[in-house]
Amino acid sequence: MNLSRRDFLKTAAVTSSATALPLSLTLPTQALANGADDYKAIVCLFLFGGNDSFNMVVPASGANYDNYVSARPDIHLSTTAIAPxxxxxxxxxxxxxxxxxxxxxxxxxxxxxATTVVNVGTLIEPTTKSNLSSVKTPPNLGAHNKQQLAWQRSWDTGQYHPYGWAGMMMDLLASGAEVVSPSMSFSGNELMNSQTGTDLRISADGLRAMSPLAINSINNNVQKLLDNNTASLFGKSYLQRFQDIIDFQSSLSNTLDQYPEDETIPASYLGGQFRMVKRLIQSSTNLNQGRQVFFVSIGGFDNHSNQRGKHDSILAQIDSALSAFYRSLEADQLHDKVTTFTMSDFGRTIENNSNRGTDHGWGSNQLIVGGQVNGGKAYGQYPEFIRDGADANGNKFIPSTSSEQLAATLCKWFGLSDNSVDYIFPSLSPANTNSFPSRYLSFLGEVTPPPAIPVKLAIAGVSASVTRVDHTPEMAVDGDSASKWTAKGLGITYTLELATSATLSDIKWSQAKGNIRQYFVNIAVSSDGVNYSGISSVVTPGTTVGLVSNPVNANNVKYVQLTCNGNNDPDNSTLRTWNNFQEIEIWGN
Incomplete structure (x- = not known):
């Protein structure tokens, strides 16, 4: 059988679909492996459609309860329909x-x-009724897809980051070698989208490994392509990565079999997702994952008409599933290692509409559940329940707390330093002109000591397996982006020797025509300059001539070797075997 690359990819696509597990070929890594005592997980429960969280968290009494009743004559909760x-x-x-x-x-x-964060929403800077016309507000307020994205990403200068805030967090904690991702979702999401990998998608029914026949067929096809001497080094690396995933997929179900479903969690749509999350948390030691991120979801919240009955029913499902999930963790003494939180597109309008529903709003209320929660109160300022009142812009509440403050608090609990938090959430930096009172809210207790702040490491020497007189290896580390090292060919190595052994956190480089080409580079490290271990395969974004960050995690490193496998020049195929580095920086401690 003459198996082409197209045939292989077609077979792989069919097999992946059959397993309901579209695994990435570049997944985050072993730096997340920690001792069992240090394990932590966060679980995002996304409420798709825009939850009317002001009928979930309501004024209990007093004048503001009266305001609430007046604003929502058709859908308000009576005093007998609220929890004591x-x-x-x-x-x-x-x-x-x-x-x-x-x-x-x-x-x-x-x-x-458990607790709730009240009147929280997407913000770029602190915003009130008095400064609303002069501050920058998020674009596309009220648009489902754009606001779902805004909650899951973070604001950078002029636009949202291209990656999810949880994905960026895991990039900072991870290195790039492990096959299975410690970020897992039950539906598509932006939250865990990252530069070095994607989340592992699973179903509430569990992981269905491929049949032995399918595995044998894929293994044979992969081996034929690996044995093909005409394949590029990058192509072989890609195929080997795929093989690793196939091997992992066939074994993970055996790990999960050790942890049967917890039947104390309801077998509902949402409960089924929490059952699988519980099993994966229990499997964390087997998977060598000290940090895990999960994304579960439920929809049905875009209720522009006849809201009350539908909304109450979904809230009841959330109540039974989420509380049972917590109690099951508590029974296994895992409750203080896991924090679950809600997010939603936006809140709803202050007043109900003429169809006994609500329309798209802005500020919202979110739930936080976990053994490390600092309970006893809600966090944030509950708004005055009056249309166009002191806390409103027309029929929408103006958030008094940023969704990014909520997210940053979770990142801090996961172990990120203030500098790392500022990298992910630049809008929260205290150095900003109109700064938020704090990066963090205080709804979580014990915080993992942050890692040391990375620094730019000194380079003692460089060399390359191919070089040119006018474009030498030294030109890639001379601090001048106008000069560069260049070489033609595939599999060419560029080696850097550090002044002292170090723990690496990032390798940055810039390349000529990096704004129109993607370059293919494998990263390996060594303590002695002889024995190298591969830690990452990089495909550059092809959108910038500036420094591209490639987060890694590797200890006791003295030498870094970059294996260059050309580029995908869109205009001239004869240039695709050229490699270059304008500047290279290595960061770590």
């Missing part, structure tokens, strides 16, 4: 409570194991 939560207040003193269809979560809040 005496003494639970927001930071501005407003007594609040949960929808009566969420009694179990109300109990967790009263125990101090």
């Amino acid at each position: 939560m005496p003494g639970f207040t927001a930071e501005n003193g407003q007594a609040i409570t949960l929808n009566g269809n969420m009694p179990e979560l109300a109990q967790l809040i009263m125990e101090g194991n």
Whole structure:
């Protein structure tokens, strides 16, 4: 059989679809492996459609409850339809409570194991009614897809980052060698999209490994391509990565079999997702993952008409599934290692509409559940429930807390330093002219000591397997982006010797025509300059001539070797075997 690359990819695509597991070929890595005592996980529960969280978290009494009733004559909760939560207040003193269809979560809040962040939303800088016309506000407010993206990413200068904030966090913690991703989702998401990998997608029904016949067929096809001497080094590396994933996929189901479903969690749509999350958390030691991120979801929240019954029903499902998930973790003494939080497109309008529903709003309320939660109160300022009131822009609440402050608090708990948080969330930097009061909210307790801040490492020497008189290896480390090292061919190595052995966190480089070409580079490291270990295969973005960051994690490194495999020049195929580096920087401690 003469198997072409197209045939192989077609076979692989069919097989991947059959498993419901579109695994990435570049997944995050072993730096996330920690001792069992240091394990942590965050679970994002995304409420698609725009949850009316002001019918989930409502004023408990007083004048603001009366305002609430007046604003929502058709859908408000009566005093008999709210959960009894005496003494639970927001930071501005407003007594609040949960929808009566969420009694179990109300109990967790009263125990101090859950809380809510009130009037939180997408912001670029602190925004109030008085400065609304003069500050920058997020683009496309009220658009489902754009605001879903805004919650899952973070604002950079003039636009949102191209990667999710959790993906960027995992990039900073990871190195790039492990086959299985420690980020796992049950539906498509932007939250865990990253530069070095993608999330592992799973189903609530579990992982269905390929049949032995399918595995044998794929293995044979991969081996034929690996044995093909005409294949490029990059192509062989790609195929080997695919083979690693096939091997992993066939073994992960055996790991999960050690942890049967926890039947104390409801077998509902959402409960099924939490059951699988519980099994993967229990498997973390087997998977050698000290940090895990999960993305679960439920929809049905875009209720422009006849909202009340539908909304109450979904909130009841969330209550039973999320509370049971927490109790199951508590029973296994895992509750203080896992924090679950909600996100949604946006809140809803202050007043109900003429169809007994609500329309797209801005500010919202979100739930936080976990053993490390600092309970006893809600976080943030609960707004005055009046259309165009002190906390509103027309029929929408203006968020008093940024969604990025909520996210940054989770990143800090996961172990990121302030500098790393500022890298992911530049809008939260205290150095900003109109800065937020704090990067963080205080709803989480114990915080992992942050890692040391990386520095640019000194380079003692460089060499290359191919060089040119007028474009020498030294020109890639001379601090002058106008000069460069160049060489023609595939599999050419460029080696850097560090002044001292170090732990690496990032390798940055810039390349000529990097704004129109993607370059293919393999990264390997060594302590002695003889024995090298590959840690990452990089395909550059092809969008910039500036420095491209390639996060890594490798210890006791004295030598870094970059194997260059050409580029994909879109205009001239004869130039695709050329390689170059204008500047290279190595960062670490």
